Amino acid sequence: xTGVTQSPTHLIKTRGQQVTLRCSSxxxxxxxxxxxxxxxxxxxxxxxxxxxxxxxxxxxxxxxxGLQFPNYSSELNVNALELDDSALYLCASSLDPGGGYTFxxxxxxxxV
Amino acid sequence: xxxxxxxxxxxxxxxxxxxxxxxxYTVSGLRGLFWYRxxxxxxxxxLFTLYSAGEEKExxxxxxxLTKKESFLHITAPKPEDSATYLxxxxxxxGSEKLVFGKGTKLxxxx
Numbered sequence: 001x002t003g004v005t006q007s008p009t010h011l012i013k014t015r016g017q018q019v020t021l022r023c024s025s026x027x028x029x030x031x032x033x034x035x036x037x038x039x040x041x042x043x044x045x046x047x048x049x050x051x052x053x054x055x056x057x058x059x060x061x062x063x064x065x066g067l068q069f070p071n072y073s074s075e076l077n078v079n080a081l082e083l084d085d086s087a088l089y090l091c092a093s094s095l096d097p098g099g100g101y102t103f104x105x106x107x108x109x110x111x112v
Numbered sequence: 113x114x115x116x117x118x119x120x121x122x123x124x125x126x127x128x129x130x131x132x133x134x135x136x137y138t139v140s141g142l143r144g145l146f147w148y149r150x151x152x153x154x155x156x157x158x159l160f161t162l163y164s165a166g167e168e169k170e171x172x173x174x175x176x177x178l179t180k181k182e183s184f185l186h187i188t189a190p191k192p193e194d195s196a197t198y199l200x201x202x203x204x205x206x207g208s209e210k211l212v213f214g215k216g217t218k219l220x221x222x223x
Contacts, residue, residue: 004155033211042199042213043156056210090155100146101211103155
């Protein structure tokens with residue numbers, strides 16, 4: 001059991017650029033969700049994937065998109081980066097959509 | 113709209129001074145309520161899952177309880193290493209399955 005791993009740990013991008021964040025789910029977990037956590041705030045739900053299909057989405061614009069692969073790893077893509085996108089991005093995986101979630105350590109994105 | 117409110121926002125305790133953190137929630141069809149601990153710059157660490165009113169879970173100095181509208185995280189005789197932000201999270205049902213987080217309670221335990 002390796003837990004949830006995210007890469008990279010830190011990233012600096014320029015406004016208008018695109019970014020891809022990656023997440024390796026805990027072994028056997030078929031559900032993955034992504035969260036944005038601004039400084040001093042609780043995480044905000046972006047979207048969730050279950051067996052490669054999106055099955056829930058929060059209040060984020062379409063420039064936030066994702067993928068889940070057959071091995072249940074996942075990507076979060078953000079296009080046309082804005083300064084307010086600077087945050088800690090967390091990935092969490094679960095055995096099923098109703099179960100407890102294991103979180104990764106996050107990717108700290110800074111947009112300048 | 114699903115909502116989670118935690119209080120207080122911040123809490124300072126002396127080592128050994130017991131207290132409770134509150135989480136009140138409104139959600140359509142509760143599937144589960146979770147408590148997580150988060151250290152600065154790190155991902156949340158799972159503590160407890162509660163599914164139904166009246167349920168209680170314990171782990172070392174922590175005890176979580178659940179009613180139909182609230183959950184409490186009781187901390188008995190805390191130690192400095194218990195200092196962290198404690199997050200309350202509810203999972204809505206009805207097909208959305210999304211997790212809704214509170215803003216957290218930042219706990220500081222002084223030696």
